[in-house]
Amino acid sequence: MCPRQHSLVDLSKSPGAEHLRDVLDAYMVExxxxxxxxxxxIIDTFMxxxxxxxxxxxxxxxxxxxxRIGYATVYRTLKxxxxxxxxxxxxxxxxxxxxxxxxxxxxxDHLICTACGRIVEFEEPQIEDLQLAVADRYGFVVTHHRHExxxxxxxxxxxxxKASTDP
Amino acid sequence: MCPRQHSLVDLSKSPGAEHLRDVLDAYMVExxxxxxxxxxxIIDTFMxxxxxxxxxxxxxxxxxxxxRIGYATVYRTLKxxxxxxxxxxxxxxxxxxxxxxxxxxxxxDHLICTACGRIVEFEEPQIEDLQLAVADRYGFVVTHHRHExxxxxxxxxxxxxKASTDP
DNA sequence: ATACATGCAAACGTTTTGCACTTAG
DNA sequence: CTAAGTGCAAAACGTTTGCATGTAT
Numbered sequence: 037m038c039p040r041q042h043s044l045v046d047l048s049k050s051p052g053a054e055h056l057r058d059v060l061d062a063y064m065v066e067x068x069x070x071x072x073x074x075x076x077x078i079i080d081t082f083m084x085x086x087x088x089x090x091x092x093x094x095x096x097x098x099x100x101x102x103x104r105i106g107y108a109t110v111y112r113t114l115k116x117x118x119x120x121x122x123x124x125x126x127x128x129x130x131x132x133x134x135x136x137x138x139x140x141x142x143x144x145d146h147l148i149c150t151a152c153g154r155i156v157e158f159e160e161p162q163i164e165d166l167q168l169a170v171a172d173r174y175g176f177v178v179t180h181h182r183h184e185x186x187x188x189x190x191x192x193x194x195x196x197x198k199a200s201t202d203p
Numbered sequence: 204m205c206p207r208q209h210s211l212v213d214l215s216k217s218p219g220a221e222h223l224r225d226v227l228d229a230y231m232v233e234x235x236x237x238x239x240x241x242x243x244x245i246i247d248t249f250m251x252x253x254x255x256x257x258x259x260x261x262x263x264x265x266x267x268x269x270x271r272i273g274y275a276t277v278y279r280t281l282k283x284x285x286x287x288x289x290x291x292x293x294x295x296x297x298x299x300x301x302x303x304x305x306x307x308x309x310x311x312d313h314l315i316c317t318a319c320g321r322i323v324e325f326e327e328p329q330i331e332d333l334q335l336a337v338a339d340r341y342g343f344v345v346t347h348h349r350h351e352x353x354x355x356x357x358x359x360x361x362x363x364x365k366a367s368t369d370p
Numbered sequence: 371a372t373a374c375a376t377g378c379a380a381a382c383g384t385t386t387t388g389c390a391c392t393t394a395g
Numbered sequence: 396c397t398a399a400g401t402g403c404a405a406a407a408c409g410t411t412t413g414c415a416t417g418t419a420t
Contacts, residue, residue: 070394070399091385106402111385129349132384147343158337166330167352174323175357176314182296184349185334190342237374237419258409273377278410299409 053083056122056138063120077101078113088126088134088155128155128184145183151192158185220250220306223289230287244268245280255293255301255322295322295351312350318359325352 060079064071081098082089089097095110114135117123123135128148134155143164144157163183171178188194227246231238248265249256256264262277281302284290290302295315301322310331311324330350338345355361 068399072394072400074401104402108386108403109401112400115386147338147341147345149343150346156341156343158341160333160337163330163333163337166327166333170325170327170330171314171352171354174314174325175360176316176323176352176354177360178314178352178354179317180353182349182351182353185338185343185345186347186349187338187343187345193342193344235374239375239419241376271377275378275411276376279375282411 053137056083060117060120060122063122069116074102074105074109075113078105078110079117082114082117082123082135083137087136087157089136090132090134092132094135129186145185147185147187147189149189149192150186151188154189154191156189220304223250223304223306227284227287227289230289236283241269241272241276242280245272245277246284249281249284249290249302250304254303254324256303257299257301259299261302296353312352314352314354314356316356316359317353318355321356321358323356 063069078094078098081101082094085094085097091107091110091114094114095105095107098105098110114123114125114133118125118135122138124138126134126136126146128134128146130153142159144159145163147156147158148154149156167178167181230236245261245265248268249261252261252264258274258277258281261281262272262274265272265277281290281292281300285292285302289305291305293301293303293313295301295313297320309326311326312330314323314325315321316323334345334348
């Protein structure tokens with residue numbers, strides 16, 4: 037192992053992560069999948085990464101440990117994680133897929149700052165309830181949904197400190 | 204009841220397709236754009252088409268009248284309509300852009316049947332209010348959003364009668 | 371007459387896959 | 396040993412654009 041430094045935040049040890057590992061192991065055994073060096077590295081890196089990483093971002097982080105890893109391997113590994121329910125694939129308006137660890141908590145949606153790219157998760161049970169009511173009103177049964185609020189976060193909003201007159 | 208406002212480009216309160224034509228004309232004049240045969244045909248066809256047409260669908264309909272029309276022309280015309288606020292570009296989960304006339308009153312979101320592709324518009328002011336409340340809670344100012352409910356419509360649901368025990 | 375528009379085909383950016391080589395079991 | 400995984404490069408996919416030709420004004 038590389039005795040580089042002790043990671044400050046080790047999400048792989050947060051509550052729930054162990055269960056995810058179990059789910060993953062079961063899934064891989066069941067599908068005759070092998071635990072390769074690359075997969076281990078990619079999965080570990082993903083679990084320690086900030087939420088909503090893109091494939092490219094993750095690839096960059098992974099390559100700091102092993103520069104030979106290819107895009108396709110990261111791509112396929114993330115697809116696999118999504119397939120077995122450990123990760124969720126998200127498509128915001130920036131054009132590429134992002135992945136987040138499936139949390140044990142309930143469902144959440146997202147606020148996205150169009151200036152700095154910050155992504156904040158929110159939960160609003162009342163909205164969830166209203167969604168079901170709306171669907172019911174139209175005879176729909178909802179299987180999944182997408183709810184994204186785009187705008188400016190507190191740091192990017194004009195008004196904090198005026199003087200925003202550019203030449 | 205509604206007096207027809209004249210000449211001013213006031214999109215937000217446009218009552219009908221006729222006004223949209225006026226807005227369009229004004230936009231084209233202002234941008235030195237020409238009223239070509241193709242554009243007329245494409246725009247007329249779009250306005251008569253069902254809501255949420257894709258470029259390919261519209262191209263198909265347009266080619267029934269003039270088989271020489273190219274994809275790029277439809278593409279550019281729809282972009283232009285979106286640019287001047289007459290059409291809205293939507294991206295659902297089927298991978299390609301769809302366009303709808305902006306003629307309708309206030310904002311709406313969508314229910315999409317994942318079986319037959321049916322798209323239903325819904326309006327729910329309470330959800331809109333809650334969105335603003337949520338954004339405010341996180342210090343965000345919302346500029347736009349995306350809210351899509353995916354599921355099965357009444358026609359595609361298993362068990363027209365009841366059948367509520369099916370994962 | 372000439373700037374704008376068209377239609378083709380090729381460029382794009384991201385995702386997905388075919389394939390020869392490598393490797394875990 | 397052999398089925399599964401890797402990395403590369405190329406295909407696929409919808410979207411976007413450069414360019415030679417056509418046309419509305």
